[in-house]
Amino acid sequence: MTVNPKQLAGERAAEYVEKGMVVGLGTGSTAFFAIQKLGQRVLEGIDICGVPTSELSRRQAELENIPLIGFDQITRIDLTIDGADELDPHFNLIKGGGGALLREKIAASLSDREIIIADESKVVAHLGAFPLPVEVIPFGWKAIQRRLAELGCHPALRRSRDHAPYLTDNGNYILDCDFGRIDDPPALEAKINAICGVVECGLFIGLTDRIIIGKTDGTIEERTR
Numbered sequence: 001m002t003v004n005p006k007q008l009a010g011e012r013a014a015e016y017v018e019k020g021m022v023v024g025l026g027t028g029s030t031a032f033f034a035i036q037k038l039g040q041r042v043l044e045g046i047d048i049c050g051v052p053t054s055e056l057s058r059r060q061a062e063l064e065n066i067p068l069i070g071f072d073q074i075t076r077i078d079l080t081i082d083g084a085d086e087l088d089p090h091f092n093l094i095k096g097g098g099g100a101l102l103r104e105k106i107a108a109s110l111s112d113r114e115i116i117i118a119d120e121s122k123v124v125a126h127l128g129a130f131p132l133p134v135e136v137i138p139f140g141w142k143a144i145q146r147r148l149a150e151l152g153c154h155p156a157l158r159r160s161r162d163h164a165p166y167l168t169d170n171g172n173y174i175l176d177c178d179f180g181r182i183d184d185p186p187a188l189e190a191k192i193n194a195i196c197g198v199v200e201c202g203l204f205i206g207l208t209d210r211i212i213i214g215k216t217d218g219t220i221e222e223r224t225r
């Protein structure tokens with residue numbers, strides 16, 4: 001039987017959820033399995049409340065009958081379970097491949113604990129092979145693109161299948177910024193977020209407590225910071 005490493009990681013993470021918790025529900029094909037497992041646990045009777053980080057995750061959680069609460073109704077989250085596009089040995093991440101980086105980062109910043117779930121392909125020695133998603137307001141986006149390029153990257157406007165600019169759940173654009181190897185993620189995050197018109201970037205620094213990596217051989221590796 002073939003194992004799905006993302007499913008292994010997602011289902012293991014769901015075991016960390018306890019009765020009464022407010023749980024941040026991440027976005028993506030790995031978070032999908034965590035939400036699915038949480039749906040099973042709700043069916044079995046666990047009393048939790050989910051905070052979805054995207055419309056996609058909200059729709060899935062609704063189908064799973066997970067009780068939901070919005071960001072405007074909470075001041076903190078007990079535990080968020082989310083995926084990542086890259087993760088380095090220092091628990092720094094690139095996120096936003098699925099376009100939900102802003103709400104994911106708000107959830108992470110409000111969370112007592114953040115568990116990141118991934119398969120082995122996401123583990124890297126240095127961030128940067130995956131182009132860094134940067135959410136920007138549509139107004140004046142070309143000027144913002146030029147400012148980002150001055151930081152040493154090639155920023156490409158993300159497009160939808162119909163070639164129109166991809167719109168985030170917040171009505172913004174995403175510029176995917178190919179920096180190559182990122183040697184100093186905190187410094188880069190500060191420079192990017194200082195550009196007027198940038199809403200948020202997909203560097204997640206110091207926000208992760210535990211990483212759960214599902215492997216193709218059926219094993220699971222857990223790392224704690």
Ligand code: 5RP
Pocket residue numbers: 026027028029030031082083084085094095096097098099100101104
């Ligand atoms: C969405 C994200 C996702 O967590 C990231 O893209 C990983 O996705 P997947 O689990 O599908 O590989 O940051 O904005």
